[in-house]
Amino acid sequence: MRFLDFQQKFADFNTITSQDMRNAFGSINQSQLLIWKKRGLISSVKKGIYILSDTKVDPLLMANELNNSYLSLEFALSFHQIIPEITPSFTSVSNNRSEEIVNDLGNFYYHKIAPKLFCGFILLESRIQDNRYVRVAEKEKALFDLIYFRKDLRNTQDFESLRLNMEKINPNKLKKFIALVEAPQTKKRLNNFLNYLNAIV
Secondary structure (H helix, E strand, C coil), rough: CHHHHHHHHHCCCCCCEEEHHHHCCCCCCHHHHHHHHCCCCCCEEEEEEEEEECCCHHHHHHHHHCCCCEHHHHHHHCCCCCCCCCCEEEEEEEEECCCCEEEEEEEEEEEEEHHHHCCCEEEEECCCCCCEECCCCCCCHHHHHHHHHHHCCCCCHHHCCCCCCCCCCHHHHHHHHCCCCCCCHHHHHHHHHHHHHHHCC
């Protein structure tokens, strides 16, 4: 496997998985990959996932690709301007597994959720990769996910501490997501937040 062939084959890829290599070349030469890494031709962003060093990579798209997921929680809330802070990390919700990945493009955090709650995201066209789309939570789903995973958020005082911009939040959308939750304590916290939201919007 020559690097030129590898480069031409994956020129339009944001990330390259081991399965992509097998599909293209039938096998993987780990020694060759190690040599290319040492020469700075490719970089490893997760075990079994690589990027071409001379290709512009979309970190938002990468967040989806490193773990089957959609961007949510603090990142999506910042993206939608619901919270005032700019979030440096890429926070996502996955139907695969919870994990933390750190590479040269940033810190990627994943929270596993039940399959029926893996929903409520939109597709936004990548600003870097042509004809590719990034999964990002809707405003209401990002709020839902935050309360769902943050067990410390229970009451009005906790919710007020988030300094949320609620102007464009639709309580009815949030209510539909809450209806999918079965765990009593989690549902109670989410309903507390819904009541808080209804009182201020």
